[in-house]
Amino acid sequence: MSTATGNRALQLEEKLIFEQNSPGMTAVDLPNPAELTNVESRLGDAARKDPIGLPGLSEPQVVRHYLRLSQKNFAIDGGLYPLGSCTMKHNPRLNEKMARLPGLADIHPLQPKATVQGAYELIDMTAHWLKILTGMPAIAMSPAAGAHGELCGLMTIRAALEARGDARVRVLVPESAHGTNPASAHMCGYKVEAIPATEQGRVDLAALKDKLGDDVAAIMVTNPNTCGLFENEIIEMTQAVHECGGLVYCDGANFNAIVGRVRPGDLGIDAMHLNLHKTFSTPHGGGGPGAGPVVLSEALAAYAPLPYVVHGKDGFELVEQAEDAGDNKPYGRMKGFHGQFGVMVRALAYMLSMGSDGLRQASSDAVLNANYLMAKLSDILTASYDGPCMHEVLFDDRFLKDTDVTTLDFAKAMIDEGFHPMTMYFPLVVHGALLMEPTETEGKATLDEFVGVIRALAKKAQTGKADDFKAAPIYTPRRRLDETMAARNPVLTWSPDQAAAAE
Ligand SMILES: *Cc1c(COP(=O)(O)O)cnc(C)c1O
Numbered sequence: 001m002s003t004a005t006g007n008r009a010l011q012l013e014e015k016l017i018f019e020q021n022s023p024g025m026t027a028v029d030l031p032n033p034a035e036l037t038n039v040e041s042r043l044g045d046a047a048r049k050d051p052i053g054l055p056g057l058s059e060p061q062v063v064r065h066y067l068r069l070s071q072k073n074f075a076i077d078g079g080l081y082p083l084g085s086c087t088m089k090h091n092p093r094l095n096e097k098m099a100r101l102p103g104l105a106d107i108h109p110l111q112p113k114a115t116v117q118g119a120y121e122l123i124d125m126t127a128h129w130l131k132i133l134t135g136m137p138a139i140a141m142s143p144a145a146g147a148h149g150e151l152c153g154l155m156t157i158r159a160a161l162e163a164r165g166d167a168r169v170r171v172l173v174p175e176s177a178h179g180t181n182p183a184s185a186h187m188c189g190y191k192v193e194a195i196p197a198t199e200q201g202r203v204d205l206a207a208l209k210d211k212l213g214d215d216v217a218a219i220m221v222t223n224p225n226t227c228g229l230f231e232n233e234i235i236e237m238t239q240a241v242h243e244c245g246g247l248v249y250c251d252g253a254n255f256n257a258i259v260g261r262v263r264p265g266d267l268g269i270d271a272m273h274l275n276l277h278k279t280f281s282t283p284h285g286g287g288g289p290g291a292g293p294v295v296l297s298e299a300l301a302a303y304a305p306l307p308y309v310v311h312g313k314d315g316f317e318l319v320e321q322a323e324d325a326g327d328n329k330p331y332g333r334m335k336g337f338h339g340q341f342g343v344m345v346r347a348l349a350y351m352l353s354m355g356s357d358g359l360r361q362a363s364s365d366a367v368l369n370a371n372y373l374m375a376k377l378s379d380i381l382t383a384s385y386d387g388p389c390m391h392e393v394l395f396d397d398r399f400l401k402d403t404d405v406t407t408l409d410f411a412k413a414m415i416d417e418g419f420h421p422m423t424m425y426f427p428l429v430v431h432g433a434l435l436m437e438p439t440e441t442e443g444k445a446t447l448d449e450f451v452g453v454i455r456a457l458a459k460k461a462q463t464g465k466a467d468d469f470k471a472a473p474i475y476t477p478r479r480r481l482d483e484t485m486a487a488r489n490p491v492l493t494w495s496p497d498q499a500a501a502a503e
Contacts, residue, residue, distance in 0.1 A: 025056035084423035084435025087278035120316035135263030138301035142339035149273025149292030150184035159331035168217035238268025257391035260360025280347035365440035397432025409469035
């Protein structure tokens with residue numbers, strides 16, 4: 001049903017900000033520059049001659065525009081966000097309060113070192129606890145995201161191998177890996193080779209051993225992996241790689257499943273990034289900011305990138321130049337300054353407020369919740385691998401066979417029921433993947449409601465209601481968008497001519 005306005009109850013249809021333009025309208029009252037006769041322009045030819053092209057708007061118009069847009073967004077603060085591989089958990093408000101303290105939020109990386117001793121101490125303390133939780137001796141704090149951490153880890157591995165005169169060319173990556181893994185290895189100049197998965201959804205150890213050789217720089221393994229399974233032959237894997245002189249990179253994006261239970265350092269891992277915005281509770285989505293510190297083994301510690309904090313004789317110091325690095329041989333730096341400091345503040349607030357018992361409880365509850373979904377849904381959906389799972393549960397589209405409903409249609413129907421869809425079509429090792437990660441912060445009532453919806457939709461699909469699924473979503477401000485077209489031909493600018501042509 002359509003309304004005269006296009007609005008749906010109190011959800012208002014929102015025009016582009018340029019379409020709301022009232023020329024000359026402004027939210028500020030500045031003196032007219034023409035009246036400032038004693039000011040001589042120093043811009044010369046660079047002075048703008050045409051209007052700047054920004055829309056004229058009042059302050060209430062601007063506020064309403066962005067508020068309405070934000071209301072069209074789904075967020076973890078609004079409801080269950082079971083996006084597998086993303087660890088969309090609740091972010092305690094305490095962390096936000098800490099990150100906004102003026103002494104932490106308003107400092108500048110170029111301030112004199114004596115005035116930011118507390119900030120160095122905070123980086124050092126965060127580094128300390130991350131090393132304790134992972135059982136690793138060293139850490140690079142500056143990478144800005146998981147993928148950036150992967151690149152950092154591989155560059156560290158490359159530096160260590162080159163230092164021993166053993167530049168190698170291949171990096172092995174399991175089939176189920178996140179796309180950033182092969183991309184990072186490729187960016188670092190390596191030739192990427194895929195390792196197949198077993199019927200049980202884990203790395204095929206025999207196939208891995210076959211591919212090993214003295215030209216393999218590293219393997220990149222995700223543990224728990226993207227099928228939500230613990231790689232239970234990880235120690236055999238790391239031993240085999242080390243015997244060949246290679247190093248082991250672990251994608252630690254799924255660390256939320258094992259915090260306080262498994263220390264990657266005990267498994268033979270040489271480098272692993274931590275997504276502070278996943279495991280250590282920083283709000284994420286929409287592109288950041290995140291942080292991807294990389295923990296390093298003894299073999300790699302000396303090659304960690306600049307800058308890093310050390311305990312000097314007059315307090316904390318920041319090593320920023322290779323010539324100040326003593327016996328270390330940093331390969332360079334990943335970032336202009338010290339990394340995403342605000343995200344480190346949140347991670348430290350989270351770790352200290354949870355305590356070691358709380359962190360262990362969180363990972364246990366995350367695993368329990370995923371297994372609860374598996375137990376409640378396995379008779380009606382098709383679980384890809386036998387349980388139990390870790391922090392996320394993987395289903396494939398066999399339960400939709402002969403229904404004419406696809407994983408995508410199913411996900412769109414979930415939106416009409418008020419649930420953000422799970423991750424779809426990833427990992428690629430199963431057909432039509434549905435990857436659900438409930439996280440530890442969801443209670444039983446929410447999970448039961450979710451289970452009820454999924455079961456009802458699955459039954460509906462299996463009883464021949466495909467047309468309903470093809471039409472979904474019907475209650476959203478926009479329905480099915482042509483996402484391929486949007487990705488291939490994005491329209492990122494607005495002009496009055498375009499708008500006129502579209503009408
Ligand atoms: C999220 C994720 C990454 C990438 O991390 P970003 O912080 O998004 O760059 C890599 N691997 C896995 C398994 C992930 O889930």
